Amino acid sequence: DIVMTQSPDSLGVSLGERATINCKSSQSVLYSSNNKNYLAWYQQKPGQPPKLLIYWASTRASGVPDRFSGSGSGTDFTLTIRSLQAEDVAVYYCQHYYGPPPITFGPGTKVDIK
Amino acid sequence: QVQLVQSGAAVKKPGASVKVSCKASGYSFTSHYMHWVRQAPGQGLEWLGVINPRGGSPTYAQKFQGRITMTMDTSTSTVYMEVSSLRPEDTAVYYCTRDPISYSTSGCFDPWGQGTLVTVSS
Numbered sequence: 502d503i504v505m506t507q508s509p510d511s512l513g514v515s516l517g518e519r520a521t522i523n524c525k526s527s528q529s530v531l532y533s534s535n536n537k538n539y540l541a542w543y544q545q546k547p548g549q550p551p552k553l554l555i556y557w558a559s560t561r562a563s564g565v566p567d568r569f570s571g572s573g574s575g576t577d578f579t580l581t582i583r584s585l586q587a588e589d590v591a592v593y594y595c596q597h598y599y600g601p602p603p604i605t606f607g608p609g610t611k612v613d614i615k
Numbered sequence: 616q617v618q619l620v621q622s623g624a625a626v627k628k629p630g631a632s633v634k635v636s637c638k639a640s641g642y643s644f645t646s647h648y649m650h651w652v653r654q655a656p657g658q659g660l661e662w663l664g665v666i667n668p669r670g671g672s673p674t675y676a677q678k679f680q681g682r683i684t685m686t687m688d689t690s691t692s693t694v695y696m697e698v699s700s701l702r703p704e705d706t707a708v709y710y711c712t713r714d715p716i717s718y719s720t721s722g723c724f725d726p727w728g729q730g731t732l733v734t735v736s737s
Contacts, residue, residue, distance in 0.1 A: 541723040543660075550710055550727035551660065562725060594660055598722025603676045604650075604662040 503527050503597050505607035513615035520582040522610045524595035529575045532599065539599035542571055542580045545609075546591045554593075555580065582612070590614060617641040619711050619728035626734045627701050634697040635731045637711030644692040645669050648714040650724055651685065651696045653707040663709075665720065666694055701735045708732050 504527040538558035543551035555571035568583040664675035673685040712724035
């Protein structure tokens with residue numbers, strides 16, 4: 502199984518500042534035949550289900566503000582929140598969907614206001 | 616709009632079974648795979664399996680093989696997930712979630728149902 506790790510575990514960021522979350526997979530999730538990274542990011546606020554933010558490592562889902570961006574390839578990925586807003590306080594998860602099951606998630610990164 | 620509405624919370628004793636439903640609306644039910652994911656209290660996300668509403672056998676995470684059964688009713692656009700031989704560690708919020716790609720599977724999830732809390736306690 503592909504193991505997903507995230508860093509840091511938690512992050513305190515001032516309003517308007519940048520938040521950066523890292524995600525690493527235990528093996529590459531880049532599919533060479535289509536050059537796509539099978540990596541997604543989700544945001545989960547307390548008491549709510551997760552919400553898809555980014556798929557194919559860098560494509561924003563519909564309706565997601567452009568302050569959210571994803572980057573990386575292969576085994577190393579980053580979610581950046583360009584200018585943190587109060588409503589961005591949440592736990593963020595990366596997830597791979599490469600190859601045969603199981604699909605696995607990272608352990609999550611909690612983002613708070615500093 | 617696309618909506619996934621799940622059944623209500625359940626409390627079960629160890630060894631019992633629970634069946635959670637997920638009713639889809641706002642799109643063509645048979646055109647999108649449906650996944651199930653669970654989240655234990657204060658913990659992360661765990662993928663359980665996927666069902667293709669056009670038919671064929673569901674695919675389950677190996678950890679749950681033999682204990683999970685996913686089924687569907689196309690006449691009501693509803694998918695079901697049953698977990699048997701429940702243990703206290705199965706206490707979690709169970710989510711259904713749709714694969715956003717039509718007639719194929721990408722493996723990412725959008726949107727999600729509201730979640731169903733299943734509590735296993737004697």
